[in-house]
Amino acid sequence: GGKKAYFEGGQLPLVRRLPYRRGFTNVFRVEYAPVNLSRLEAMFEDNTEITAATLTSAGVLRNEREAYKILGGEIAKPLVVHAPRFSVAARAAIEGAGGRCEDTTDDYRRPGMRREHKRFR
Numbered sequence: 001g002g003k004k005a006y007f008e009g010g011q012l013p014l015v016r017r018l019p020y021r022r023g024f025t026n027v028f029r030v031e032y033a034p035v036n037l038s039r040l041e042a043m044f045e046d047n048t049e050i051t052a053a054t055l056t057s058a059g060v061l062r063n064e065r066e067a068y069k070i071l072g073g074e075i076a077k078p079l080v081v082h083a084p085r086f087s088v089a090a091r092a093a094i095e096g097a098g099g100r101c102e103d104t105t106d107d108y109r110r111p112g113m114r115r116e117h118k119r120f121r
Contacts, residue, residue: 030067030108035060035083037073037090044079051082052104067108075099084108 006013035055043058044050052064061068070081072089078098084106086094091101 032067032069032085033061034071035068036071037075037093040070040079040081041073041075041077044077046077047080047099049080049082065108067106070094070101 006015008014039060040050043060044054048054052061052066052068055061055068056064056066068083069085069087070083070090071087072093075093075097079094080100080102081094082102082104084104086101086103094101
């Protein structure tokens, strides 16, 4: 006789309370919008300063607060790109074409992040 190993006195067992697909989902994960260098080269002239505002007005980003990352590709124009994140290939391609990569602050967060718990207020 005896009870099953996962029996918890009649309440719904932990195994059945967990979701079907196991694993951790980070609710505070920030998704970065990809911006390819080939798209920047097609849209902007030589030595243009590219910021979140210029990307928004060009229709690449939805708004200026959107998180974005510059990804690699081929580029021949020297551009000055201000972005929170660059891929290694993108940084090498921009600097190889005679442009500059300027890092901006990366303070994107979802509502509720870095907020102290009500128990510790």
